[in-house]
Amino acid sequence: MSKIYIIDVTNRDGVQTAKLGLSKLEKTLINIYLNEMGVFQSEFGFPTTRHESLYLQANLELAKMGVLKPIHLAGWVRAIADDVTKTFDMVPDIKHLNLSISTSDQMITGKFRGKKTKDDIIEMMVEAVDTAKARGAETIGVNAEDASRTDQDFLVRFAIAAREHGADRFRYCDTLGYDNPFSIYEAVKSLAESTGIPIELHCHGDLGMAVANSLAGAKGAMEGGQDAYINTTVNGIGERCGNADLVAVVLAITKSKRFADKYQLGQPIDLSKAWKTAKFTSYAFDVPIPINQPGVGPNAFAHASGIHADGVLKDPENYELYNFEELGRGDPDLVETGREICTGQYSGISGFRHVMGQLEGKAAVTFASAEEAYRVLELVRYANVESHKPLVEDELIFIARYPEIAKKLLTMRPLDYQD
Numbered sequence: 001m002s003k004i005y006i007i008d009v010t011n012r013d014g015v016q017t018a019k020l021g022l023s024k025l026e027k028t029l030i031n032i033y034l035n036e037m038g039v040f041q042s043e044f045g046f047p048t049t050r051h052e053s054l055y056l057q058a059n060l061e062l063a064k065m066g067v068l069k070p071i072h073l074a075g076w077v078r079a080i081a082d083d084v085t086k087t088f089d090m091v092p093d094i095k096h097l098n099l100s101i102s103t104s105d106q107m108i109t110g111k112f113r114g115k116k117t118k119d120d121i122i123e124m125m126v127e128a129v130d131t132a133k134a135r136g137a138e139t140i141g142v143n144a145e146d147a148s149r150t151d152q153d154f155l156v157r158f159a160i161a162a163r164e165h166g167a168d169r170f171r172y173c174d175t176l177g178y179d180n181p182f183s184i185y186e187a188v189k190s191l192a193e194s195t196g197i198p199i200e201l202h203c204h205g206d207l208g209m210a211v212a213n214s215l216a217g218a219k220g221a222m223e224g225g226q227d228a229y230i231n232t233t234v235n236g237i238g239e240r241c242g243n244a245d246l247v248a249v250v251l252a253i254t255k256s257k258r259f260a261d262k263y264q265l266g267q268p269i270d271l272s273k274a275w276k277t278a279k280f281t282s283y284a285f286d287v288p289i290p291i292n293q294p295g296v297g298p299n300a301f302a303h304a305s306g307i308h309a310d311g312v313l314k315d316p317e318n319y320e321l322y323n324f325e326e327l328g329r330g331d332p333d334l335v336e337t338g339r340e341i342c343t344g345q346y347s348g349i350s351g352f353r354h355v356m357g358q359l360e361g362k363a364a365v366t367f368a369s370a371e372e373a374y375r376v377l378e379l380v381r382y383a384n385v386e387s388h389k390p391l392v393e394d395e396l397i398f399i400a401r402y403p404e405i406a407k408k409l410l411t412m413r414p415l416d417y418q419d
C-alpha cells in the first residue's frame, strides 16, 4: 500500500520569497522543529550559494551528532552537472539532493530563448543525476519546474529517464499554482502508472488550491501505485501566494472525509509540535499567522455566536473537527508587561546571566565558568546582529548547548576573504 511522506521546503521556497528571509540560526531551529514533528525531509538550502555553506555544513554536523535525526536534509540545486560538482566541492557531506530544471514549452522557450531543445533538457538532467550519483548522493529527487504546463508525454519521458539513471523521486511542480484538484489527480495518476517512480507534489496557492491540489495529487500517485511526497512550508510561506501549509496538509490527510480512512502517512507527524513550530516561524519571518489559519490561527478554536458557543460547551465535537490540545495549544501566551531584560547585540554579562538564569530550571543551562558565559554571550550578540530581534528561549538554549555549531552558523566569509 502506497503512503504519503512530507517534504518541507520552508528553508528553500520560504526563504526565497520576496521581502522575507531567515537567519541561519532561525533556519536551523526550523530544521530541529521539523525533525521533532516527524517530517521526512527538510529542503534545507542552496549548496551552491556561498553564504549558505557553513550553515549547511553545521546542520549536517548536527545530523551526525544525532540532533537532526532521522530527518533527511536535502539541498536544492539546478540540474546542471557543474552545479552538482560545485555542491559536493562546497558541502562535501551532503547526502540528499533535489535537482531542478524547467520542462514546459513556455519556460524552455521563454527562459532558454531557443538555445535548448526538449532533448537537451533531458540530457542536462541526466548528466546532473549521473554526477550526483558518482559523487555519492544517497537520494536524488528530480524536479520538473512548471510540470503543470508541460506536455504530458514529455513529462513521462523525462521522469523515466530520471528513474533509469537512479533518481529516487520525480517532483511534479505546479510552479504557478495553475492546477486544480481534478487536473492534478489525473496528470499525476497517469504519470505514476506510466513511469513507476514515486512522485512529489509541489503546489502553489495562486488560485487558493495548494492544499487541495497536494491531496488530490497524492491520491493520484498512490492510486497509480507509487508513494507520494507532499511539499509543504510552515504557515504556507513561499513564492508569491505561498505553498501548501504544513499543518493544514497534515490535518487534511489525517482528518478529512473519506481520505483519512483510506490513505496514510508513511511516517507519523506529531502535531503537538505544530503550535510551537508555527509560532516560531511566524516570529522569525516577522509575518503574523492569519486569524483564520487552520489549526494554528488565533480563531481556529474561538467561538462567539450564541448557538456555536453553547454547542461547543456541551460537546466540542459539535463545532470542532479536532482538539486544540492535539496541536500543542492550550498554555496561556505569556507576554511580559513589566520590566523586561532582553538579549541583544549590545547586551552585557549581567543582563545575559539574568536571562539565562531564568531558563536554567527549564533547560538545565549552566555555565562552568565566567569565561564560558562570556563566550556564549558573544555568540548571542552575533545572532542578534543577524536576526535583528531578541532571541527566543530555544535559540538561547541552542547556542548554550552547541556553541561550536552556533559559531559556524554565525560565520560568513564573503567572496575571497582569507582567515
Ligand SMILES: [Zn+2]
Pocket (backbone or CB within 6 Å): 013, 175, 202, 204, 238, 239, 243
Ligand atoms: Zn515553489
